[in-house]
Amino acid sequence: MRTVITILAVAVLASVPLWLRDPYLLNALITTGIFVIGAMSLNLLLGFTGQLSLGHIAFFGIGAYVSALTSLGFDVGLPGDVRLVHTPWPPIAGLLLAIIVAGLCGYFVGLLSFRVRGAYFVIVTISFAEVVRLVALNWVELTQGPLALTNIPSIALPLPGFGELTLRTKMQNYYLVLVVALIAYLLIARLVHSHFGRAMRGLMENETLAVSVGIDVTRTLTLAAVISAAIAGAAGSLYAHYIRIIDPEVFAFINTVTMVIMVISGGKGSLAGPVVGGLIFGLLPVALRPVMAPEAQWIAYGGVLMAILFVLPRGIVPSLALRFARRRSGASALAPVALTETGAKEPA
Amino acid sequence: MTARSVAMTIDQVAVRFGGLVAISDMSFTVGEGEIVSLIGPNGAGKTTAFNVMTGFLTPSAGRVTYQGTTLTGLKPHEIADLGLIRTFQRTSVFPNDTVYDNLLIGLHRQGRVRLLDAILGLSGARASERRLRQKASELIEWVGLERRGHDAAGSLSYGEQRLVGVALALAAEPSMLLLDEPVSGMNASETHRFVELIRSVRDRGITILLVEHDMPMVMTVSDRIVVLNYGRIIAEGTPEMIRNDPAVIEAYLGHGAARA
Numbered sequence: 001m002r003t004v005i006t007i008l009a010v011a012v013l014a015s016v017p018l019w020l021r022d023p024y025l026l027n028a029l030i031t032t033g034i035f036v037i038g039a040m041s042l043n044l045l046l047g048f049t050g051q052l053s054l055g056h057i058a059f060f061g062i063g064a065y066v067s068a069l070t071s072l073g074f075d076v077g078l079p080g081d082v083r084l085v086h087t088p089w090p091p092i093a094g095l096l097l098a099i100i101v102a103g104l105c106g107y108f109v110g111l112l113s114f115r116v117r118g119a120y121f122v123i124v125t126i127s128f129a130e131v132v133r134l135v136a137l138n139w140v141e142l143t144q145g146p147l148a149l150t151n152i153p154s155i156a157l158p159l160p161g162f163g164e165l166t167l168r169t170k171m172q173n174y175y176l177v178l179v180v181a182l183i184a185y186l187l188i189a190r191l192v193h194s195h196f197g198r199a200m201r202g203l204m205e206n207e208t209l210a211v212s213v214g215i216d217v218t219r220t221l222t223l224a225a226v227i228s229a230a231i232a233g234a235a236g237s238l239y240a241h242y243i244r245i246i247d248p249e250v251f252a253f254i255n256t257v258t259m260v261i262m263v264i265s266g267g268k269g270s271l272a273g274p275v276v277g278g279l280i281f282g283l284l285p286v287a288l289r290p291v292m293a294p295e296a297q298w299i300a301y302g303g304v305l306m307a308i309l310f311v312l313p314r315g316i317v318p319s320l321a322l323r324f325a326r327r328r329s330g331a332s333a334l335a336p337v338a339l340t341e342t343g344a345k346e347p348a
Numbered sequence: 349m350t351a352r353s354v355a356m357t358i359d360q361v362a363v364r365f366g367g368l369v370a371i372s373d374m375s376f377t378v379g380e381g382e383i384v385s386l387i388g389p390n391g392a393g394k395t396t397a398f399n400v401m402t403g404f405l406t407p408s409a410g411r412v413t414y415q416g417t418t419l420t421g422l423k424p425h426e427i428a429d430l431g432l433i434r435t436f437q438r439t440s441v442f443p444n445d446t447v448y449d450n451l452l453i454g455l456h457r458q459g460r461v462r463l464l465d466a467i468l469g470l471s472g473a474r475a476s477e478r479r480l481r482q483k484a485s486e487l488i489e490w491v492g493l494e495r496r497g498h499d500a501a502g503s504l505s506y507g508e509q510r511l512v513g514v515a516l517a518l519a520a521e522p523s524m525l526l527l528d529e530p531v532s533g534m535n536a537s538e539t540h541r542f543v544e545l546i547r548s549v550r551d552r553g554i555t556i557l558l559v560e561h562d563m564p565m566v567m568t569v570s571d572r573i574v575v576l577n578y579g580r581i582i583a584e585g586t587p588e589m590i591r592n593d594p595a596v597i598e599a600y601l602g603h604g605a606a607r608a
């Protein structure tokens with residue numbers, strides 16, 4: 001049943017460029033797809049470990065800048081009369097470096113914050129995003145500051161024997177984003193259904209019990225942070241090479257909020273949740289723009305979010321799945337998710 | 349117990365919470381393969397002793413060694429990795445997961461595979477998954493919860509949740525098991541069954557330290573009993589010796605009288 005829905009959904013998504021010719025809509029779908037990848041990575045942390053990264057856009061933005069700088073090259077002066085010169089590399093190398101550098105940043109943020117959890121992680125991630133934004137804004141020699149990095153090359157796929165395929169058209173970029181999104185989806189699915197995913201769930205539900213059976217909290221959470229940040233970095237790289245211009249505004253808090261909204265509305269802790277929530281809130285502005293003034297759009301945006309959470313409080317996907325399961329097994333059956341609070345903590 | 353090698357040594361352990369002395373100068377040993385009970389009135393310091401042995405609390409003084417390793421400074425999960433596994437006095441399960449998934453989480457120590465193998469679904473990782481699922485089913489059967497396997501653990505009765513707790517601890521492959529009041533909340537027949545379970549655990553060669561208020565049960569299963577009162581050991585010996593020890597009778601009667 002679930003596989004049928006998944007295959008159908010992928011088939012529909014894959015067919016879109018074949019019948020949708022409007023470049024404006026296709027563009028909206030591509031940027032939405034990139035943000036859906038970001039939302040999926042956020043969900044790995046928020047939905048499967050319970051850790052809220054309120055600076056998640058930092059990993060996305062770092063991916064974007066690393067990828068852009070790798071493919072544009074730079075020449076900056078360091079203290080002590082040293083010059084750091086980098087000649088441009090192919091964008092695909094930028095994508096790989098974006099994943100690695102963002103993953104490393106996830107590692108350090110995790111290391112800094114997972115000794116104490118909860119609010120501490122939230123604060124560290126927010127501060128991290130702000131610091132990175134200030135660096136991007138002020139290290140003008142490297143990043144051009146507010147003047148933005150421009151003329152970022154499009155991604156070119158090396159085809160052994162045939163040279164290269166540079167992805168210039170919207171259709172090509174659409175498929176690139178779709179493929180990366182699918183890989184990210186499968187990666188996260190595999191991860192959460194594995195041994196590591198169970199450790200994450202155990203920690204989220206009852207940390208005391210989880211550590212008592214040998215689960216290493218710091219290691220498990222740091223691993224989740226690394227993978228989450230690396231995926232966000234990949235999304236950022238796609239963004240940079242698609243939009244082809246990037247400035248420090250990419251680090252704006254509102255971008256993290258957008259991802260959080262996508263995850264919460266679609267359903268955190270559900271694999272499909274961020275995809276559904278992401279498509280709705282990514283495309284909503286496109287639907288509202290022709291019919292409303294900009295200020296009214298934000299109000300409508302918030303209204304839709306509240307309406308969803310009022311009707312489907314767990315988020316769209318989990319709430320609908322729950323209703324469907326209830327209808328199937330008759331109203332008598334117990335909810336698959338029990339609401340009992342038995343995760344008692346021993347004095348520690 | 350004479351010829352047994354020592355599994356755990358508690359050496360002059362003391363725990364203070366601010367001004368309150370929860371444990372003072374506690375020393376005893378548990379032999380390999382032994383069932384030792386730690387008993388005493390409410391507030392005597394039994395759970396606190398467990399928390400020290402499993403790394404949830406750092407003692408104010410003294411130290412605990414397990415199979416030659418000093419536990420001071422180790423984190424709970426590191427101590428679990430030595431095979432020292434505990435259960436909790438208050439029911440403790442992963443409430444939103446099914447009983448079956450609870451046990452899969454409990455099998456964490458046996459299921460370690462490389463991250464990349466798990467993500468790529470390599471055959472080693474898949475074989476390990478199959479083995480874990482098999483083990484989870486066996487454990488469910490062993491505690492007699494077959495019919496509840498697919499229910500959320502949080503929806504089970506109190507007694508059933510206690511069984512899940514014990515099965516979880518066993519899933520972690522203990523060489524020594526610390527049970528904190530495992531039969532509280534169970535009825536007589538459940539308790540009887542549980543005693544059989546404990547014996548079969550011991551027969552697998554697992555050392556057991558038991559905290560329990562149910563005296564008939566303690567007297568039947570224990571090889572040796574350590575009695576705590578106000579954080580001090582007041583008696584130690586075989587069930588017969590403890591039954592007739594004046595200090596123990598005094599502690600319990602005195603406690604009972606104070607409560608009446």
Ligand SMILES: Nc1ncnc2c1ncn2[C@@H]1O[C@H](COP(=O)(O)OP(=O)(O)OP(=O)(O)O)[C@@H](O)[C@H]1O
Nearest residue numbers: 347348365370389390391392393394395396397437
């Ligand atoms: N984290 C803590 N902070 C302060 N005092 C504590 C803490 N944990 C336990 N105590 C106190 O230490 C003493 C021993 O408590 P403990 O829970 O070890 O007793 P117990 O023997 O397990 O009792 P019971 O049979 O009721 O479970 C009690 O007076 C208790 O109030």
Ligand SMILES: [Mg+2]
Nearest residue numbers: 394395396437
């Ligand atoms: Mg206790």
